[in-house]
Amino acid sequence: MTLKIAVCVKYVPDATGDRRFADDTTTDREGVDGLLSELDEYGVEQALRIAEANEGAEVTVLTVGPDDAKDALRKALSMGADKAVHVNDDDVHGSDVIATSAILAAALTRTGFDLVVCGMASTDGTMGVLPALLAERLNIPQATLLSEVAVTxxxxxxxxxxxxxxxxxxxxxxxxxxVTDQSGEARYPSFKGIMAAKKKPVTSLDLDDLDIDADTVGLTGAWTKVEQITARPARTKGTIVTDEGDGGKQLATFLADQKFI
Structure with missing residues (x-):
């Protein structure tokens, strides 16, 4: 029997970029470069290792997101995954983790699986509850936050x-x-893997394909949302202490004034 492994991955804003919220209080994904969530790379890596240890196993990566989310899928495919599924629908915009878990559960049911692998959290939302929600929706057991994993x-x-x-x-x-970020370093895609990824199948699905009502996802169906945003104050200029023999005294006075000592 072929072991079918599905890996849920997320396209997230680059943590080194200028991340911010859009006008509708959702994460701005157009004003900053995006990539495959670093923590999800560990999930892809462990799925590939399990596949290598189980002859004939098949690895499928799934994501929910806009057109650019295909970049996350291509990264996973270039690492060695066999195929990908992309759920892309305008009505998905603004979905919280509750809605995302419903969409992914429907996609997983459609594609079929024996094992679902996730990272420990996304690097934008950092909630870490998606695996448990998926297990509940699919009515299957969960084993979370693993630093070592194998299938026999x-x-x-x-x-x-x-x-x-x-x-x-x-x-x-x-x-x-x-799986956690202690489960093993993710492999770098080889040139051969990058070229091979261009020929691997990517299936696109929308909410109609998954028989999901648009009113139950997106901002309309969100159980959680950002109500208000306040920009972080600009960093102020620090205090420079010129040491003319009393530098230590000045420093102690400054720390005492700030109630650090």
């Missing part, structure tokens, strides 16, 4: 590291897992 037969096993101890966990397939 019809069982996925992994290690979850905590502050005081490490846990060995397992779940019967089909299942949802998430």
């Amino acid at each position: 037969g019809t069982t996925v096993t992994g290690r979850r590291d905590g502050d005081a101890a490490s846990e060995q966990v397992q779940a019967a397939l089909p299942a949802v897992i998430s």
Whole structure:
């Protein structure tokens, strides 16, 4: 039996860019370059390692987002994924994690899966609850925040590291897992992988394909939304202490005035 692995990935604004909100209080995705979420690269990497350890396994990457989200899919395909699914619909704009989980669950049900792999969180929303929501919607077990993972037969096993101890966990397939940034460095796409990605299939779906009512997603159906935005104050000029023999005293006085000491 072919092991079908699905990886949920997200196209996010570059964290090194000037990230901001748009006029409708959603994340501005046009005014800054986007890329595959770095934490999702670990999910792709672990999916590929599982596939390599299970002969004949197939890796599909899924994303929900605008046209440019194809860039995230191409990155995952160039790393070695076999095919991709892109849910792209204007009515998806403004969807929160609740709506996103519903869209992804519908897409996963349509494409089929044995194992769903996610990163530990997105680098823009950083909520980290999507894997649990997916498992609930799909009515399958979850094993989250794994730093080590493997699939043997019809069982996925992994290690979850905590502050005081490490846990060995397992779940019967089909299942949802998430992996942390300690699970292993993601591979760099090779030139061969980049060229091969151009020929790999990318299936585009919209809400009608998934039988999802537009009123239940986007800003209209969002359970959570940003009500108000206040720009962070510009950084002010710091205090320069000129040491003319009393620099230490000046520094101590400054720290005391700021109630640091």
